[in-house]
Each structure stands twice: as C-alpha cells, then as structure tokens.
Amino acid sequence: MRIDKYLWSTRYFKTRNMGTEACKKGQVQINGQVVKPSREVYPMDKIKVRKNQINYELTVLDIPESRVGAKLVDIYRKDTTPAEAFEHNELLAYSKAYYRKKGTGRPTKKDRRDIDDYTDEETG
Known part of the structure; x- marks a missing residue:
C-alpha cells in the first residue's frame, strides 16, 4: 500500500490528498528516509510524520x-x-x-486609553 494511502487509512490525515502533500513537503519518513507519496509500506516499517508541530513516530x-x-x-x-x-x-x-482570550478581538477605545495611562505612569 502507498504511504499516503496508509496514513489516510490509519486516520493521520483527513484526506489522502493531505497525506500526499505532507510527503511532497518532506514531512514523512520511512526508516529514516524522506519518501515520495507512492512509496510502498510494509509491516515493521518505522514511520515518522510531522503534523501540527508534533513528530509522530509509528511502527506498521x-x-x-x-x-x-x-x-x-x-x-x-x-x-x-x-x-x-x-x-x-x-x-x-x-x-x-493566556495572552488574549479567543474571540475578544481588538482592544476597545477604553482598553486603549487604559493601556496608554498604564504606560504613561511607568515612564513618568
């Protein structure tokens, strides 16, 4: 079975095309070698997949x-x-x-004034 199809069928990628793109970008390795999407996968192969800034390691x-x-x-x-x-x-x-709650958007005018007041107090 092709590596892109294997990664799709074992649910590492939502679509086979996403698996193919990951292979083309060099994010998939088999036994330490970067592979093309058409590379065949066999039992006991060691696969490394980089997805969402996580390096997954798996054995077939x-x-x-x-x-x-x-x-x-x-x-x-x-x-x-x-x-x-x-x-x-x-x-x-x-x-x-921690930095900003999701969905709060840009600071309001009041927030901006509070920030300016705070920075003025620090400097002056």
Missing part, C-alpha cells in the same frame, strides 16, 4: 484494506511517539490562551 503492524474506524487503528500501527512531543504543543496552546 499490518496493512488495512481501506480506511479503518478510529477504534481499529491500533490493529494496524503501534504509536511510539515520545510523551515530550506533546508537552511542547500544550505549552504553546497555554501561552496563546
């Missing part, structure tokens, strides 16, 4: 006939992604949430 256990349900994915692959890969992503999400 079996080849599915077609796209499988989320509960059945573990039959076809073993996820060996280290826990540290997810911790960094959580920190980024926390820092963005």
